[in-house]
Amino acid sequence: MQNRIKRRNRVVRRVALVGAAGILVLGSVFTFFPRSSLNIQRVSWEYWPSPENAGVSAAALEDFLSHVRTLGTTGLMVAKGGKVLLEYGDTEARGFLAEGRCSVLAMLYGKAVAEGTVDLSLTLEALGVDDRPGLLPTEKKATLEDLLTNRSAVYHSTEFIDPKEGLPARGSVEPGTHFYFHSWGCLAGRVIYEMLTERDFSQAVEQDLAVPLGLQDYTPRSHNPGHDRSRSRFTLFHLYISTRDVARFGQLMLQNGEWEGRQLVPRDWVTRITTMVTPPEEVNPQAYKRLGLGFGYQWWVWDEANEESPYAGAYTYRGDWGQYLTVLPKLDMVVAHQRFAGGYGRPDRSVSFGEYLGLLEGIVAAVSGPDQP
Numbered sequence: 001m002q003n004r005i006k007r008r009n010r011v012v013r014r015v016a017l018v019g020a021a022g023i024l025v026l027g028s029v030f031t032f033f034p035r036s037s038l039n040i041q042r043v044s045w046e047y048w049p050s051p052e053n054a055g056v057s058a059a060a061l062e063d064f065l066s067h068v069r070t071l072g073t074t075g076l077m078v079a080k081g082g083k084v085l086l087e088y089g090d091t092e093a094r095g096f097l098a099e100g101r102c103s104v105l106a107m108l109y110g111k112a113v114a115e116g117t118v119d120l121s122l123t124l125e126a127l128g129v130d131d132r133p134g135l136l137p138t139e140k141k142a143t144l145e146d147l148l149t150n151r152s153a154v155y156h157s158t159e160f161i162d163p164k165e166g167l168p169a170r171g172s173v174e175p176g177t178h179f180y181f182h183s184w185g186c187l188a189g190r191v192i193y194e195m196l197t198e199r200d201f202s203q204a205v206e207q208d209l210a211v212p213l214g215l216q217d218y219t220p221r222s223h224n225p226g227h228d229r230s231r232s233r234f235t236l237f238h239l240y241i242s243t244r245d246v247a248r249f250g251q252l253m254l255q256n257g258e259w260e261g262r263q264l265v266p267r268d269w270v271t272r273i274t275t276m277v278t279p280p281e282e283v284n285p286q287a288y289k290r291l292g293l294g295f296g297y298q299w300w301v302w303d304e305a306n307e308e309s310p311y312a313g314a315y316t317y318r319g320d321w322g323q324y325l326t327v328l329p330k331l332d333m334v335v336a337h338q339r340f341a342g343g344y345g346r347p348d349r350s351v352s353f354g355e356y357l358g359l360l361e362g363i364v365a366a367v368s369g370p371d372q373p
Contacts, residue, residue, distance in 0.1 A: 043214030045244060046083045054080050060366035061086055067362050072322060072349035075243030075338040078363055079251055080331065084244075086363070091243040092217050095338040098319025101239040102186035104249065106148060106298035108204050109193060110257070110269030118196050120145035124154075127192060131156055131233050142175035144192060147185035148297045149277045151176050156184050157231040166285065179278040179295060181288045186298065187234035201237055210245075212264055213252060217242035243338045250325050250334035253315075273297035274315040274327075291318075291353055310364045322351030326360060331367055335360060 048054040051061050068076060068088055075095060076088040097104070112118040124130075125140035135154065142152035153175040155167040168180060194200050199207075202220050210218040218241065229235060241249075252258075253274070257265030276294035280303050283289045293300040293316070302314040309330065316326040322339025337359065339351050351359075 040211050040218060041214050042216045044216065045079070045247075048080070048083045048085055051085065054083070054085050055369075056080075056085060056367050057369065060369070064362040064366045068359060071355055071359065072339050072347070072351050073337060073359075074340040075336075077243050077247040077334075077336045079247050079334045079336075080367065082251060082255075082332075085333075085367075087244075089243070090340070091247075093340055094217060094219070094240040094242050095246075095323060095340045096319075097239045097241055097246070097317075098321065098323045099183070099186070100246070100317040100319040100323050100325060101237060102183075102189075102298040103317035103325070104205065104209070104239060105186065105190055105193065105201065106273045107249070107253070107257075107265050108201075108208055109148065109189075109297075110265045110273070111208060112193065112197050113269065114266045118144070118193070120148070124188075127195075129188065129192065131188075132229075136171045138171050138174060144189070145297075146175045147189045147192075148273075149179075150181050150185055150295060150298075151179050151278070152185045153178055153180075154184055154188075155180070155182060158183050158187060159229075159231060159235050178284070179282050180284045181295075184232065184234065187232070187236070190237050191234055201239075205239070208264060209249065209252070212259055212262060213245075213248050215241075215245040215248060217245050243336050246325050246338065247334050247336035250327050250336060254327050254329060254332070254334055274299050274301060274313075276301045276303065279303060310368055318353055318356075320350075321347050322356070324353075324356050328364070331364065333363075333367060335363060 051058040065086070065088060074089045075091045075093060076086070077084060077091050078086040109118060113120060121143055123140060124135065124142050127144070129135075130140075135156065139152075139154045139156070142154055146152040147154075153173045155170050155172075157167070167182065190201050193204070197204065206218070206220055209215070252264060253270055256267045257263055257270045258267070274296050276296055278295040280289065280292055280294050283291070283293070283295060291300065292303075294303045295301060296315065299315045299317060302311040304311040304314065306312060310328060311330070313329045314327060316324060318324050322337065324335070324337040326335045328335070337351070337356060339347055339349070
């Protein structure tokens with residue numbers, strides 16, 4: 001307990017010193033952090049010789065693919081048992097992850113929490129975090145954990161969300177008591193992570209994930225944060241990853257954060273962030289309630305009590321226009337799906353979450369077979 005208190009005090013003192021030095025201009029500080037030179041030993045996926053070798057019918061997969069071809073999917077990879085079962089489209093092209101970046105951020109937090117660099121119980125007030133034209137006193141009570149679980153009750157506008165678009169009233173609920181899916185918590189969470197760990201987001205993705213995973217297509221360029229601070233100091237941060245590299249993120253999660261003998265993400269942290277904090281009936285706004293999923297720490301979680309269900313223990317991220325990554329532990333399977341839009345921007349055809357759920361049902365049926373649950 002004393003060690004934990006000492007670590008917490010060190011964090012608070014460090015934040016206070018940063019603020020006193022006039023460096024804490026949130027959202028713009030960390031562009032000067034040096035980026036390590038990219039030195040990735042690219043590692044190719046292994047492939048099943050045939051669907052039958054993986055215990056899957058080739059005819060069932062072909063039926064599944066006939067459905068995929070009717071969607072706007074531009075990249076799809078299904079891995080089972082750590083090997084590629086199915087690949088469709090351009091899986092090498094780097095796509096914009098949208099909200100999937102927040103799930104990757106949650107993965108990165110694990111190491112910092114385990115090392116004591118980050119204390120999730122610290123409030124925004126203790127961290128010295130504010131936003132223009134100022135957070136409310138009740139909003140400053142939100143903890144870092146509240147931000148990661150979307151229960152912060154900070155309904156501040158963001159670079160791309162105007163308060164006129166239906167956000168709850170500022171100060172209408174207490175932090176920690178109410179779930180509302182809103183990007184401010186993730187955007188602030190990225191800057192707080194950078195502040196406490198003294199590494200920028202792209203640097204952490206490269207060092208903690210891209211290099212040890214041997215990502216095949218990763219490049220550090222194009223991951224720079226946004227620049228519009230007219231509404232908030234916490235700007236967008238971009239992440240462009242290929243479909244087959246996204247699938248490797250999912251495989252790492254499926255393996256409880258372990259990769260070739262190294263624990264890249266603490267095992268207990270993988271469990272923690274993919275365990276339901278908010279059940280489906282408490283999800284807001286209504287558009288997200290219709291997903292039928294609960295929420296953990298920046299990951300959506302299936303509320304499946306039947307331990308024999310293919311969706312038992314399953315979780316996913318979802319991003320605008322068709323960016324999805326789903327982990328199905330019961331089937332030892334990862335599904336990575338993307339709809340490319342070139343740079344940041346809306347594609348001419350999106351794949352809705354409803355369409356993606358239909359796609360998932362198809363691959364689950366193909367893999368499970370008629371005699372499986």
